[in-house]
Amino acid sequence: MVRDGRLGVGIIGAGRVxxxxxxxxxxxxxxxxxxxxxxxxERASAVLxxxxxxxxxxxxxxxxxxxxxxxxxxxxSLVAGIAEVGGWQIGQLVLHTDPAYGIDVLRPAAERGxxxxxxxxxxxxxxxxxxLRQLQAGxxxxxxxxxxxxxxxxxxxxxxxEPVVIAEADRPAYADAIATATEFSRSIIGQSTARLREIGxxxxxxxxxxxxxxxxxxxxxxxxxxxxxx
Numbered sequence: 001m002v003r004d005g006r007l008g009v010g011i012i013g014a015g016r017v018x019x020x021x022x023x024x025x026x027x028x029x030x031x032x033x034x035x036x037x038x039x040x041x042e043r044a045s046a047v048l049x050x051x052x053x054x055x056x057x058x059x060x061x062x063x064x065x066x067x068x069x070x071x072x073x074x075x076x077s078l079v080a081g082i083a084e085v086g087g088w089q090i091g092q093l094v095l096h097t098d099p100a101y102g103i104d105v106l107r108p109a110a111e112r113g114x115x116x117x118x119x120x121x122x123x124x125x126x127x128x129x130x131x132l133r134q135l136q137a138g139x140x141x142x143x144x145x146x147x148x149x150x151x152x153x154x155x156x157x158x159x160x161x162e163p164v165v166i167a168e169a170d171r172p173a174y175a176d177a178i179a180t181a182t183e184f185s186r187s188i189i190g191q192s193t194a195r196l197r198e199i200g201x202x203x204x205x206x207x208x209x210x211x212x213x214x215x216x217x218x219x220x221x222x223x224x225x226x227x228x229x230x
Contacts, residue, residue, distance in 0.1 A: 006029055006030055006031065007025075007030045007031070007063075007064040007065040007093070008030070008031050008033045008062060008063050008064045008065070009022055009025050009026070009030045009031065009032045009033065009063060009064070009065045009066075009067060010032075010033055010034050010035070010054075010059035010060065010062055010063025010065070010066050010067070011032065011034070011035040011036065011048075011059065011066075011067045011069065012035075012036050012056050012059055012060075012066060012067065012068045012069070012070065012078070013036065013038060013067075013068060013069035013070040014035050014036055014037060014038025014039065014040070014041060014044040014053075015038050015039050015040070015069065015070075015071075015127065016043075016125040016126060016127030016131075017069040017097050017121075017125050017127075018035065018038070018044070018067060018069030018097075019035065019043070019044040019047040019048050019127065020047055020125055020127065020128075020129075020131040020132065020135075021067055021069060021097060021121070021159060022035065022047075022048055022051070022067060023047050023048055023129070023132060024132055024135055024158070024159040024160055025065075025067075025155070025158055025159060026048070027132070028158035028159075030065070030158075032048055032051050033051075033052075033059075033062050033063055034051060034052050034053070034054035034058065034059045034062055034063070035048060035051050035052075035053060035054070035059070036053065036054065036055065036056050036059060037053050040127065041053065043127050043128065044127075046128070046129075047127070047128065047129060056078070056082065056087075057082065057085065057087050060082055060087040060088065060089070060092075061087070061089075063092070064092060064093065065092075065093040065094075065095065065155075066092065066093070066094045066095065067095050067096075067097065068094065068095065068096040068097070069096070069097045070098075072098050072100050072101070075096060075098055075101060075105055076105050079094075079096075079105060079106055079107075079108050079109055080108045082108075082109070083108035083109055083111070083112055084108075086112070088108075088109040088112040088113070088114040089112075089113065089114065090112070090113030090114070091113060091114070091115065092109075092113075092114045092115065093114070093115050093117060093151065094106055094109045094110075094114045094115065094116055094117065095117040095118070095119055095152070095155065096117075096118055096119075097118075097119060097120055097121065098118070098120065099120040099122075099141065099171070099174060099175040099178045099179075100171065100172065100175035101118060101171060102118050102143040102166070102167075102168035102171040103116040103117065103118050103143055103144060103145065103168060104168060105118075106118070115145075115148050115151070116144070116145070117142075117143075117144045117148065117151065117152040117155070118141075118142070118143040118144065118152070118171070119140050119141070119142050119143075119152055119155060119156050119159070119163075120140060120141040120174075120178075121135055121138055121139075121140045121156070121159055121161050122138055122139050122140060122141060122161075122178065123135060123138045124182060132160065135159055135160035135161055136160040138160070138161050138162075139161055139162045139163070139164050140156040140159065140161035140162070140163050140164065141164055141166040141171075141174055142156050142163045142164065142165050142166065143165070143166050143167070143168055143171060149165065153165075185216075189205075189208065189212060192204070192208060193205050193208060196208070
């Protein structure tokens with residue numbers, strides 16, 4: 001189904017992640033052929049102008065590469081539901097962006113001949129074009145069958161990310177690490193800005209900006225210097 005390396009990309013999930021991933025792949029030369037309706041269609045259309053809004057089954061019917069960017073609790077039932085109605089196609093690439101799952105969640109699609117890929121870009125998405133710049137500085141967790149791992153890695157690169165291979169068995173630990181970093185950071189900053197606001201500091205977020213960024217950058221440098229556990 002691949003024609004000169006360029007793919008027809010369909011997106012299921014029009015939240016903050018799907019449209020941005022589609023725009024990144026579109027910028028790499030692929031053709032975005034459709035996207036489902038989502039939580040903010042106006043924002044999605046700003047990132048992917050003139051891309052038709054289609055039903056999920058129509059996206060699957062038309063696309064050579066299907067990007068699934070839906071909440072974790074919806075992913076298994078969505079994949080299985082499309083399989084039940086015969087939607088997945090032989091040789092079709094099916095890629096989800098959820099950090100918590102590897103490729104096993106795509107088994108219903110794989111059993112019908114589709115090629116399962118899991119690629120999680122490790123950034124916090126805003127759902128705007130700003131994310132395209134963030135992708136250029138980011139990494140992506142890649143899980144795929146060995147025979148098609150280069151395809152998953154190449155797609156991560158085309159999104160703008162540096163691919164890092166994560167084993168299927170390690171995806172839960174990976175997801176926990178991602179959740180800890182994002183949720184703990186958000187919680188601590190929320191507590192700190194609230195405390196500053198209580199004592200009359202105007203724009204507490206701006207006040208802490210340089211401090212937090214420099215502290216995080218130092219912590220990341222120190223973490224990178226730690227030798228791996230044997």
